[in-house]
Amino acid sequence: MTSELRGLLADTVTRLFTDLVSKELIESAERGVWPDKLWRALEEGGLTLPLVPESGGGAGGTWLDAHVVVRAAGQHAAPVPLAETIVASALLVGAGLEVPLGPLTLAPVRADETLTLARAGESVRLRGTATRVPWGAAAGHVVALGDIDGRAMIALVPRDTARTTPDRNLALEPRDTLIFDDAPALAAAPAAAGVNADTLRLYGALVRSAQMAGAIESLLQQSVRYATERRQFGRPIGNFQAIQHNLAVLASHAAAASVAAERAFAAADSGNLAFHVAVAKIRAGEAAGIAAGLAHQVHGAIGFTYEHSLHFATRRLWSWRAEFGGESHWSVELGRHVTARGADQLWPDLTAR
Amino acid sequence: MSVFQFDLTELPPEAEALRAEVREFLREELGTTPASRRAASWSGYDPEFSRKVGARGWIGLTWPKRYGGHERTFLERYVVLEEMLAAGAPVGAHWIADRQSGPLLLRFGTEAQRQRFLPAITRGELAFAIGMSEPDSGSDLASIRTRAQRADGGYVVNGTKVWTSNAHRSDYAIALFRTTVVPDKKHEGLSQFLVDLKTPGIMIRPIIDLAGEHHFNEVVFQDAFVPEDMRVGGEGDGWKQVTTELAFERSGPERYLSSVALVMELIREVSRRPTERGISAVGRVVAHMATLRQMSLSVAGMLQAGANPNLEAALVKDVGTGFEQEIPEIVHAVLGVEPTVDTGGELEQTMGYLVQRAPSFSLRGGTREVLRGIIARGLGLR
Numbered sequence: 001m002t003s004e005l006r007g008l009l010a011d012t013v014t015r016l017f018t019d020l021v022s023k024e025l026i027e028s029a030e031r032g033v034w035p036d037k038l039w040r041a042l043e044e045g046g047l048t049l050p051l052v053p054e055s056g057g058g059a060g061g062t063w064l065d066a067h068v069v070v071r072a073a074g075q076h077a078a079p080v081p082l083a084e085t086i087v088a089s090a091l092l093v094g095a096g097l098e099v100p101l102g103p104l105t106l107a108p109v110r111a112d113e114t115l116t117l118a119r120a121g122e123s124v125r126l127r128g129t130a131t132r133v134p135w136g137a138a139a140g141h142v143v144a145l146g147d148i149d150g151r152a153m154i155a156l157v158p159r160d161t162a163r164t165t166p167d168r169n170l171a172l173e174p175r176d177t178l179i180f181d182d183a184p185a186l187a188a189a190p191a192a193a194g195v196n197a198d199t200l201r202l203y204g205a206l207v208r209s210a211q212m213a214g215a216i217e218s219l220l221q222q223s224v225r226y227a228t229e230r231r232q233f234g235r236p237i238g239n240f241q242a243i244q245h246n247l248a249v250l251a252s253h254a255a256a257a258s259v260a261a262e263r264a265f266a267a268a269d270s271g272n273l274a275f276h277v278a279v280a281k282i283r284a285g286e287a288a289g290i291a292a293g294l295a296h297q298v299h300g301a302i303g304f305t306y307e308h309s310l311h312f313a314t315r316r317l318w319s320w321r322a323e324f325g326g327e328s329h330w331s332v333e334l335g336r337h338v339t340a341r342g343a344d345q346l347w348p349d350l351t352a353r
Numbered sequence: 354m355s356v357f358q359f360d361l362t363e364l365p366p367e368a369e370a371l372r373a374e375v376r377e378f379l380r381e382e383l384g385t386t387p388a389s390r391r392a393a394s395w396s397g398y399d400p401e402f403s404r405k406v407g408a409r410g411w412i413g414l415t416w417p418k419r420y421g422g423h424e425r426t427f428l429e430r431y432v433v434l435e436e437m438l439a440a441g442a443p444v445g446a447h448w449i450a451d452r453q454s455g456p457l458l459l460r461f462g463t464e465a466q467r468q469r470f471l472p473a474i475t476r477g478e479l480a481f482a483i484g485m486s487e488p489d490s491g492s493d494l495a496s497i498r499t500r501a502q503r504a505d506g507g508y509v510v511n512g513t514k515v516w517t518s519n520a521h522r523s524d525y526a527i528a529l530f531r532t533t534v535v536p537d538k539k540h541e542g543l544s545q546f547l548v549d550l551k552t553p554g555i556m557i558r559p560i561i562d563l564a565g566e567h568h569f570n571e572v573v574f575q576d577a578f579v580p581e582d583m584r585v586g587g588e589g590d591g592w593k594q595v596t597t598e599l600a601f602e603r604s605g606p607e608r609y610l611s612s613v614a615l616v617m618e619l620i621r622e623v624s625r626r627p628t629e630r631g632i633s634a635v636g637r638v639v640a641h642m643a644t645l646r647q648m649s650l651s652v653a654g655m656l657q658a659g660a661n662p663n664l665e666a667a668l669v670k671d672v673g674t675g676f677e678q679e680i681p682e683i684v685h686a687v688l689g690v691e692p693t694v695d696t697g698g699e700l701e702q703t704m705g706y707l708v709q710r711a712p713s714f715s716l717r718g719g720t721r722e723v724l725r726g727i728i729a730r731g732l733g734l735r
Contacts, residue, residue, distance in 0.1 A: 003360070007363075038637075042510075044393075046382075100570065106376060115579050126382065197515050205604075217355055220355075220732075224732050224733065224734065227734060228733065228734065236731075238405065238734040239734075239735070243734075244726065244729035244732075244735065245681060245722070245725045245729070247728075247729060247732055247734060248671070248725035248728035248729050248732070249725070250673055251356070251357065251668065251674045251728055251732060253356075254355070254729070255355075255357050255359055255648065255665075255668055255672075256645075256648065256672060258355070258359060258360045258643050259361075259627075259644055259647045259648050259651065260640070260644040260647070262361055262644075262646075263361060263643075263647050266361055276643075278636065278640065279639070279640040279643045279644060282636065282640035283640050283641065283644045286637075287512075288405070320484055328633060330636065330640075331632075331633040331634070331635075331636030331637045331640070332629065332632055332633050332636060332637055334635075334636035334637075334640060335623070335631075335632035335633050335634070335635040335636030335637075335639070336632055336636075338620060338635050338639050339620060339623050339624040339632055339635055339637065342620070342621075342624055342625075343597075343617045343620035343621040344617070346616070346617065346620060346639070347439045347440075347613075350639075350642065350643055350646060351372065351435070
């Protein structure tokens with residue numbers, strides 16, 4: 001997709017989310033109601049499977065195309081597993097498997113958990129417990145990563161084969177526990193080359209970085225609007241230099257997070273993914289903490305209420321920055337890589353990517 | 354849609370080919386120059402080096418060939434700049450002319466001025482200083498008072514400029530003077546001039562910085578005569594001129610790479626004696642650095658596309674200088690080395706140099722506060 005077409009895609013996605021993701025919708029999702037109409041609209045708009053070839057029912061696009069959708073979903077706090085479905089479907093495609101309709105999720109998402117795949121006659125069965133699975137109970141299917149005989153395998157498993165225990169993140173997005181007890185896979189195949197136990201977290205961190213960039217953009221827009229509307233001492237608070245400078249700092253973190261996230265999606269298309277995902281998750285995660293603090297500061301007490309919608313973004317940011325590895329995890333990953341390469345290799349590496 | 358636009362920019366193959374040439378050149382020229390010397394970056398001043406860079410055709414890279422330029426792209430220029438800075442090359446003797454003075458003349462100068470100055474700049478033979486700030490005019494630049502009054506064949510200048518970097522070793526300065534006093538309209542009546550720094554009536558006095566180094570000067574004009582044909586553009590166009598080129602001045606890699614020599618020493622030390630804390634700090638620093646490079650490159654891409662990314666440039670400079678200043682803090686927190694001046698290893702001396710330079714990073718070229726004001730204006734807050 002050319003960048004002009006991506007601009008059109010961004011307009012389409014923004015319109016869809018603006019129309020359908022209301023405050024009431026997010027609130028009802030927080031009470032556990034599945035936003036069926038939103039999900040159907042996304043599917044009908046062909047937005048849930050950007051990376052699946054057209055022959056497989058998808059949009060046949062790139063990760064940079066997917067970036068537009070994922071970022072917008074983060075910006076509008078869309079309460080659906082869109083990012084998860086995009087990653088899960090890409091893994092299925094990479095393994096040569098067909099992609100079912102409906103919301104998808106991935107497991108395992110935590111570094112300290114593994115799932116066991118085993119052949120049982122013709123079929124492959126899945127065993128083990130995965131916690132904090134995003135939208136685990138809401139998904140139609142789970143895309144699981146395991147290995148058979150040391151070879152990374154992707155398995156597609158109907159979610160209802162798992163016992164589920166509900167759990168949530170700060171934004172009350174489902175983060176469920178799924179227990180698989182020799183659950184039969186609908187299909188399984190060796191994963192694409194290069195996929196290993198870390199791959200789910202890598203792609204998870206990739207999409208969270210773009211969701212964070214979108215949510216930070218939302219904080220910026222809400223904060224600027226509030227600063228021009230709210231009056232104190234006889235003038236809009238945005239007239240005060242102290243507020244202006246806070247918003248300038250917020251804007252700079254929004255920009256940095258956006259650039260880092262988009263660059264990582266470009267790397268998902270062209271290579272060096274691990275480096276750029278680490279950069280993006282670190283930078284967007286740091287921006288998330290600072291931006292959330294500044295947005296709340298600008299909003300004063302009203303932004304601290306459930307009634308105001310600022311928290312839809314800030315609570316997501318506080319969770320997302322930790323999901324799929326926080327800044328501390330990725331800083332160590334990236335730091336190990338850089339120090340192993342050595343100081344003199346930093347600049348050539350930085351400019352080669 | 355976001356107020357700020359940072360599209361991903363990819364460098365074309367010719368830019369990468371040029372990168373390899375520049376790298377090879379720098380390897381030969383800089384050899385084993387120690388980190389503490391490389392840390393001077395664009396404050397490093399070496400006319401002989403600048404001539405060599407000019408001979409390679411890397412000054413005035415984007416300018417028309419008829420003025421000695423090479424008609425290459427802004428992205429190729431970007432690559433030359435970032436390679437020079439990353440290596441800590443002493444580019445100070447041609448930096449200002451290449452970045453500001455030359456582009457100003459290309460845009461607003463007369464044909465005679467271009468022919469006279471630009472080819473010598475591209476050869477690395479003509480060094481420029483910038484005469485803007487005055488004792489009573491810093492961030493409030495439009496309040497300058499140095500007067501250029503009409504005289505036979507030109508102007509007579511009286512007043513004082515300060516913080517004029519390298520005035521003592523430059524050939525010319527591009528200086529902003531007040532040609533007309535327009536009451537209550539401080540942005541009007543300003544004009545820029547090409548000033549030969551050897552002109553009688555100009556006195557250049559050193560201002561020694563806190564580290565004992567001489568970069569700054571006070572430049573006093575006492576009835577100094579500047580010929581009419583050394584005025585840049587029309588009378589009263591000065592303010593428009595100084596604000597036009599800000600994106601070029603503010604978004605370049607020099608706004609985030611000033612501490613790169615210390616980043617390298619940090620990595621060297623942590624590689625040698627790895628600690629979890631050190632490794633984690635390196636990861637974070639590299640994440641910031643990689644992001645800033647993309648942001649800076651993105652502005653270069655917009656310049657290449659003919660856009661005017663002044664806001665984005667202000668933002669890159671604000672974030673970039675914050676990053677540069679944080680590096681000595683991080684090194685202090687992680688390694689706890691004592692900064693030194695003339696003893697100790699490269700790490701200690703580079704630290705000693707940069708910890709003393711760092712305060713200037715968010716002052717030069719527009720203070721942090723001025724930049725944040727510009728960003729706030731871009732957000733619609735003023």
